[in-house]
Amino acid sequence: xxxxDKAKRGIxxxxxxxxxxxxxVEIADLVDKRYPIKGMDVWRPYGWKAMKNIDSLTHSEMTRxxxxxxxxxxxxxxxxxxxxxxxxxxxKAARELGIDPSEMRYDEEVEGFKKxxxxxxxxxxxxxxxxxxxxxxxxxxxxxxxxxxxxSHTDLPLKIYQIVNTFRYETKQTRSFIRVREIHFFEAHTxxxxxxxxxxxxxxxxxxxxxxxxxxxLPVIISKRPVWDTFPGAWYTIAIDVIMPNGRTxxxxxxxxxxxxxxxxxxxxxxxxxxxxxxxxxxxxGMSERLLGAVVGTHGDDHGLIFxxxxxxxxxVIMPVAAHKNPIVTDAxxxxxxxxxxxxxxxxxxxxxxxxxxxxxxxxxxGVPLRLEIGPRDMDKGTAFAARRTGGKAPIxxxxxxxxxxxxxxEIEKELEIRSNHMMSNSIKSLxxxxxxxxxxxxxxxxxxxxxxxAELLEKTTGLTILGDSIETYExxxxxxxxxxxxxxxxxxxxxx
Amino acid sequence: xxxxDKAKRGIxxxxxxxxxxxxxVEIADLVDKRYPIKGMDVWRPYGWKAMKNIDSLTHSEMTRxxxxxxxxxxxxxxxxxxxxxxxxxxxKAARELGIDPSEMRYDEEVEGFKKxxxxxxxxxxxxxxxxxxxxxxxxxxxxxxxxxxxxSHTDLPLKIYQIVNTFRYETKQTRSFIRVREIHFFEAHTxxxxxxxxxxxxxxxxxxxxxxxxxxxLPVIISKRPVWDTFPGAWYTIAIDVIMPNGRTxxxxxxxxxxxxxxxxxxxxxxxxxxxxxxxxxxxxGMSERLLGAVVGTHGDDHGLIFxxxxxxxxxVIMPVAAHKNPIVTDAxxxxxxxxxxxxxxxxxxxxxxxxxxxxxxxxxxGVPLRLEIGPRDMDKGTAFAARRTGGKAPIxxxxxxxxxxxxxxEIEKELEIRSNHMMSNSIKSLxxxxxxxxxxxxxxxxxxxxxxxAELLEKTTGLTILGDSIETYExxxxxxxxxxxxxxxxxxxxxx
Numbered sequence: 001x002x003x004x005d006k007a008k009r010g011i012x013x014x015x016x017x018x019x020x021x022x023x024x025v026e027i028a029d030l031v032d033k034r035y036p037i038k039g040m041d042v043w044r045p046y047g048w049k050a051m052k053n054i055d056s057l058t059h060s061e062m063t064r065x066x067x068x069x070x071x072x073x074x075x076x077x078x079x080x081x082x083x084x085x086x087x088x089x090x091x092k093a094a095r096e097l098g099i100d101p102s103e104m105r106y107d108e109e110v111e112g113f114k115k116x117x118x119x120x121x122x123x124x125x126x127x128x129x130x131x132x133x134x135x136x137x138x139x140x141x142x143x144x145x146x147x148x149x150x151x152s153h154t155d156l157p158l159k160i161y162q163i164v165n166t167f168r169y170e171t172k173q174t175r176s177f178i179r180v181r182e183i184h185f186f187e188a189h190t191x192x193x194x195x196x197x198x199x200x201x202x203x204x205x206x207x208x209x210x211x212x213x214x215x216x217x218l219p220v221i222i223s224k225r226p227v228w229d230t231f232p233g234a235w236y237t238i239a240i241d242v243i244m245p246n247g248r249t250x251x252x253x254x255x256x257x258x259x260x261x262x263x264x265x266x267x268x269x270x271x272x273x274x275x276x277x278x279x280x281x282x283x284x285x286g287m288s289e290r291l292l293g294a295v296v297g298t299h300g301d302d303h304g305l306i307f308x309x310x311x312x313x314x315x316x317v318i319m320p321v322a323a324h325k326n327p328i329v330t331d332a333x334x335x336x337x338x339x340x341x342x343x344x345x346x347x348x349x350x351x352x353x354x355x356x357x358x359x360x361x362x363x364x365x366x367g368v369p370l371r372l373e374i375g376p377r378d379m380d381k382g383t384a385f386a387a388r389r390t391g392g393k394a395p396i397x398x399x400x401x402x403x404x405x406x407x408x409x410x411e412i413e414k415e416l417e418i419r420s421n422h423m424m425s426n427s428i429k430s431l432x433x434x435x436x437x438x439x440x441x442x443x444x445x446x447x448x449x450x451x452x453x454x455a456e457l458l459e460k461t462t463g464l465t466i467l468g469d470s471i472e473t474y475e476x477x478x479x480x481x482x483x484x485x486x487x488x489x490x491x492x493x494x495x496x497x
Numbered sequence: 498x499x500x501x502d503k504a505k506r507g508i509x510x511x512x513x514x515x516x517x518x519x520x521x522v523e524i525a526d527l528v529d530k531r532y533p534i535k536g537m538d539v540w541r542p543y544g545w546k547a548m549k550n551i552d553s554l555t556h557s558e559m560t561r562x563x564x565x566x567x568x569x570x571x572x573x574x575x576x577x578x579x580x581x582x583x584x585x586x587x588x589k590a591a592r593e594l595g596i597d598p599s600e601m602r603y604d605e606e607v608e609g610f611k612k613x614x615x616x617x618x619x620x621x622x623x624x625x626x627x628x629x630x631x632x633x634x635x636x637x638x639x640x641x642x643x644x645x646x647x648x649s650h651t652d653l654p655l656k657i658y659q660i661v662n663t664f665r666y667e668t669k670q671t672r673s674f675i676r677v678r679e680i681h682f683f684e685a686h687t688x689x690x691x692x693x694x695x696x697x698x699x700x701x702x703x704x705x706x707x708x709x710x711x712x713x714x715l716p717v718i719i720s721k722r723p724v725w726d727t728f729p730g731a732w733y734t735i736a737i738d739v740i741m742p743n744g745r746t747x748x749x750x751x752x753x754x755x756x757x758x759x760x761x762x763x764x765x766x767x768x769x770x771x772x773x774x775x776x777x778x779x780x781x782x783g784m785s786e787r788l789l790g791a792v793v794g795t796h797g798d799d800h801g802l803i804f805x806x807x808x809x810x811x812x813x814v815i816m817p818v819a820a821h822k823n824p825i826v827t828d829a830x831x832x833x834x835x836x837x838x839x840x841x842x843x844x845x846x847x848x849x850x851x852x853x854x855x856x857x858x859x860x861x862x863x864g865v866p867l868r869l870e871i872g873p874r875d876m877d878k879g880t881a882f883a884a885r886r887t888g889g890k891a892p893i894x895x896x897x898x899x900x901x902x903x904x905x906x907x908e909i910e911k912e913l914e915i916r917s918n919h920m921m922s923n924s925i926k927s928l929x930x931x932x933x934x935x936x937x938x939x940x941x942x943x944x945x946x947x948x949x950x951x952a953e954l955l956e957k958t959t960g961l962t963i964l965g966d967s968i969e970t971y972e973x974x975x976x977x978x979x980x981x982x983x984x985x986x987x988x989x990x991x992x993x994x
Contacts, residue, residue: 032642035569035570035638035641035642036641042570045565045657048568068542069549070540070542070545073539073679074571075534077533115621118617118619119617119618119619122615123614124612124666125611132534134617141532160542165662169621182572184568
């Protein structure tokens with residue numbers, strides 16, 4: 001599919017991240033950006049396999065935690081927003097009474113949301129009576145049906161999810177996986193009897209995120225977003241940000257605790273054990289193809305991608321060496337491939353008639369974690385030659401190939417984890433005083449407990465954005481970097497994508 | 498999820514198919530039709546699992562035949578249709594010269610197509626410069642990129658596929674899975690060096706269809722569609738129709754041989770071994786959620802669904818009997834479930850505190866192929882009691898449960914196949930004379946080799962639609978039922994969905 005001529009194009013050094021990233025996603029055959037709509041890439045087979053492997057991790061976690069998969073329509077009639085508007089009105093009233101600052105920005109958000117959707121107002125030759133929009137996310141669609149599904153406390157908790165295409169009319173610069181207009185999206189939605197049960201769900205979500213981040217070996221920061229960055233209608237939002245190589249953070253997942261705010265607007269109620277009607281408490285949890293963007297950005301190097309073994313489309317590429325002179329080598333490669341496939345590994349035999357150097361080059365670009373070379377000399381010794389994409393080569397025994405390869409992949413995972421931890425510790429610093437020089441590409445840990453205008457001052461002075469409260473608990477009180485008051489709260493400050 | 502109260506609603510008898518079908522898809526929790534857009538149902542977990550199991554069969558076949566999975570954007574800019582318009586113009590010219598009648602209706606089709614799509618002309622608060630439409634199918638999107646992917650004969654054959662949501666602004670009455678406005682769709686697209694290689698692809702497609710139909714145990718007729726029912730821009734179309742219980746046929750799959758007509762319009766060329774530039778020959782192959790509609794319609798009965806084992810979301814429901822008095826029974830149920838899961842079966846333990854009759858009733862509705870009852874008496878004898886959804890009950894040995902269950906499911910498949918064959922032989926008759934009385938719910942096999950007006954006469958007289966030429970070869974010549982001329986061609990005539 002025309003990949004090889006592209007592969008011969010040079011890859012910019014990764015230190016020039018803003019050139020490297022958009023180049024490598026195409027050179028490695030993940031996507032084709034030549035589709036004639038900005039921000040809508042074509043997923044090529046290699047990229048789609050990687051994404052589906054990430055989805056598989058998600059499906060497994062969802063099954064483990066008793067979420068059920070559904071699939072809702074893409075189109076949402078505009079009039080369903082009436083209920084959201086009711087919610088807006090309620091929140092507005094609350095604001096006027098000075099009740100809850102977390103709800104301050106909601107009406108603006110709904111207006112903003114309308115500016116970000118694609119509209120379907122025509123079908124065939126007709127103008128539609130009620131315009132529809134392409135889902136940017138599915139709260140409105142789903143919560144229209146929840147009241148029909150939930151009657152009694154025995155129907156709770158309701159835990160569903162879907163993996164679908166969502167849409168955002170993005171006006172900022174688009175970037176493959178990171179900022180796109182058609183988004184490959186995961187969303188879990190749950191309903192519970194009370195606030196505590198919903199809080200437990202948020203904890204479960206964070207456990208799931210933890211497992212997936214561990215499989216992907218990504219360096220992440222978890223923050224409780226500040227009030228003004230809380231998802232519309234949410235009580236609070238916890239966001240998971242990956243530290244990208246340029247020090248900017250990329251939000252790859254978020255969990256929202258809604259309390260009963262949406263339930264109130266959408267009449268999502270249940271009868272408790274005593275027959276009393278109560279509002280449900282709800283949560284959502286979202287992730288997207290940004291996970292793949294983070295994997296590309298975090299692990300790649302000057303030579304191409306490096307896939308974590310758990311999601312690599314090809315985990316092991318097998319190269320018969322000097323096969324034209326030694327047909328026995330090709331047979332051995334096939335046997336090895338078969339053994340590994342049977343053990344559940346994803347393998348590929350590269351028997352193209354090319355110089356080994358050219359083959360290495362191709363598979364380095366594609367980020368295959370392990371390369372196995374099988375040549376006549378190695379075979380005599382009963383070994384194959386294993387080269388890790390993360391560096392290091394050694395012979396491994398052919399007669400114990402499955403456990404040897406298992407071990408190699410574990411070592412590669414360990415190496416990626418070390419690098420990820422290294423990235424974390426190199427990228428995060430404490431900011432003690434507002435007068436300190438801000439370093440490029442650094443995420444700051446700041447004692448802060450000020451009000452909105454203090455926050456604005458902090459952001460303006462540093463030129464960074466407040467990611468939110470660290471979810472870790474700190475024992476020592478420090479003085480707030482702006483207001484000076486003693487606090488145990490620490491905030492993350494960074495440049496965000 | 499509110500399923501049980503619905504399950505208590507009565508199911509219409511299957512003999513009243515037009516009431517039974519729309520009722521059972523909701524009663525069995527496949528979909529929820531209460532989403533506020535006509536023809537856009539919500540897939541509930543049980544229905545979505547069944548659909549994904551069908552998709553798994555498709556993925557396996559695609560992998561076996563070296564198709565690669567891609568994912569194209571949903572939105573297609575209107576100006577890409579210019580190339581299709583060029584194709585239209587060419588075909589019009591051909592028609593004026595009287596060259597190929599198979600191309601007669603293409604311009605009308607393109608006009609028709611524009612009447613059937615959803616348009617996106619607005620995003621946020623902007624009117625778009627170039628309107629876009631939601632894909633009804635992806636020829637236009639894909640063939641825009643094919644010229645970038647295909648350079649040389651070594652890039653061929655190119656075989657790709659995707660499983661995505663497609664859209665059709667359906668003005669006829671909608672029916673779950675059968676006629677919907679958001680369609681869960683499979684489409685394979687291939688490009689080849691020449692006509693023969695494309696023809697081989699069509700044969701491979703028919704082999705794939707055969708395998709899938711065999712797994713689903715559906716009664717199918719394969720026809721080469723008449724000229725006026727050929728897909729726009731195709732040389733010929735082969736369609737796979739399922740015989741539904743009311744005798745109407747439902748097109749569930751189709752394969753199109755394009756020759757080089759689209760390649761000409763989209764400049765899809767390659768350099769052959771001698772460096773000569775040539776047009777590609779192309780094919781497509783499509784299937785959709787109609788496969789699930791056909792499964793529901795074909796196999797269900799007065800008591801509910803019957804899922805073919807290969808795609809049943811739950812293959813075996815295990816019921817501990819009198820478990821509250823005998824905890825050992827629950828343990829045994831768990832052990833059996835675990836053994837079966839490890840062997841790759843999809844199982845579910847129903848330990849609800851309900852009368853067995855109520856439980857039977859629920860699982861019959863959901864079409865679970867096999868029910869295993871494990872009670873204290875059976876356990877004493879070392880057996881479980883196996884009840885097939887297709888009828889018949891017998892004890893099976895607990896200590897050899899995996900092979901016993903394997904055998905039960907094979908027997909159920911055999912029974913479904915017998916029923917399917919029975920359906921076929923009961924539904925198809927030969928029509929010898931145009932004066933014969935047409936029976937309701939019958940598909941006719943007709944010797945026919947007339948021109949367009951003969952065809953019109955045949956359809957008008959019988960009140961049926963010509964499905965097309967049988968793809969079987971007949972040795973005996975018969976006289977065409979309209980024109981009287983001797984012919985080996987036989988056509989299928991039916992009422993179509």
